[in-house]
Amino acid sequence: MKDTRAAHVTADGRTIGDVILDLRGIILRFGGVEAIKDISFDIREGEIRAIIGPNGAGKSSMLNVISGFYHPQEGEVWFRGEKRPPMKPYQVARSGVARTFQNIALFDGMSVLDNIMTGRLNDMKAGMLAQAIWKGRAEREEIENRERVERIIDFLEIQHIRKTPVGRLPYGLKKRVELARALAAEPDLLLLDEPMAGMNVEEKEDMSRYILDVNDELGTTIALIEHDMGVVMDISDRVVVMDYGRKIGDGTPDEVRTNQEVIDAYLGVAHD
């Protein structure tokens, strides 16, 4: 049983570092409904952290809390060792958190390249005048960032659709482009909301490989929500299990698999 409490090196040679994101006692209410009931867990640098649970368990709400869409009524979000004040989503994005959505949120009217380039917007700081005449910083920035984006395009093997408008792409490729856009921001923490929803086995295998490669080669910390248990157990380092807004399990895939409460939640249990 490996120690998950401190920095260590995994069996496949990746380094898991200190806690990067720490959620403490998060409570989120919508009117009278408590969507998240006092949940605490942490995400360590370099790990793949899965959040699983039946439908309506509050997983997406949890991700929305991390990315600043929802502001919990109680609880604290600690990011990189500092307590995070309530932030707007674009401020969270600028602090180094990128995400994808359950139902793809790409910019349909723009080409694949432009979509991924939007991931670099936070690092493009040329003033409006420089951009208007397309000289100096504006042009230099455009080319520098284009090079970075091209590396990601290579990485995810989408060179052939670079100039295609996103609206015309099939579902699986759109998911990959969305991942590319999130990666383009070079985030410290990448949140993936059901990256494999609606995919066939082959596409799931591809996506799993990309997620592992991102984690391994780019060293990106990943938190993901996924329904496919096989995938989750295979690729994640630690798993949080939620049910009805509560945390019912937290630990390595093996620990979670044998947790009685988790089994009950998934298979159902007789209430008497």
Added chain:
Amino acid sequence: MLYREAGDFKTSYRADSQTFPIRLDRWAYYAILAVAIFVVPFVIDDYWLNAIFLPLLIYAIAALGLNILTGYCGQVSLGTGGFMAVGAYSCYKLMTSFPDISIAIHIVISGLITAAVGMLFGLPSLRIKGFYLAVATLAAQFFLVWLFNRVPWFYNYSASGQISAPERTLLGVPITGAGTQAWATYLFCLAFVVASAWICRNLTRGSMGRKWMAIRDMDIAAEIIGVNPLRAKLSAFGVSSFFVGISGALFFAVYLGAVEVGAAFGIDKSFLILFMVIIGGLGSILGSFLGAAFMVLMPVLLKNVLVGGLGWPTDLAAHLEYMVTGGLIVFFLIAEPHGLAQLWRVTKEKLRLWPFPH
């Protein structure tokens, strides 16, 4: 077929992000520019100037401006006429208050003033979208026209309530007023058009344009990747109004010479510019020009054919002109809802494979 993209390889990112990536497009652009600068001024007369070239050039700037806002940033505006009036009245006040400063500078400053007003009226866009925003900008249209009608300071307390452009020269050549020559006013407006199109293209191909388009396509996703919606929307209103203001200033000072605000910058002007943008193609620089050309040239062409060619009475031709233009607008929108620019894009894609079907 000579025109095609195939075989035009790019070896640097700089070459790939240039304004005209296709070699033949580039040549066509230089050819048109050369004709516009070196041929047209020598053959232009007052009829061509006032019937075609000045309205075409000036409306093209307004269409560019509105296209930034509506086509690129997705914010519908029906206040274009009102913003053109801001440009016109700013220009008038500047011309009469500072007669010694160059008219070109006045026009640019008028654009800046309009940009500020546009951003003010763009504030509701932070909370409302679509039709509701259109109604809010409609308020700008009516308020601004009312303001320029009712506050005598804006028209220097003239008895008629009109504003008329005093004579101003640029490098010794009269640009506004009675003694202008066709070639001079033409070149003056052309310079503004070329500069505007160049700036619009630069802004829309870089990070600014991506922010606007991100807001247009999905504002929530735009925010999640770090776009500040407030700044993106207001900058679109500002840039858009800047060009609309310049267009209004030129419309008043160079084209009409004397203006009554309700007649020149009424709600019909807002719709005219909006039609240009929709017919030409939302989110396309080329589309702004095509749309302006369509709306300006179509009536002139019909009139020449019906009255000049077929000898019909003028009033009958005038009515038919409305009907045919309206019919053509509907036809083009059904044939290609994304405008003339999209028609051109589709043609280009077909040409890529021509003469093979697949």
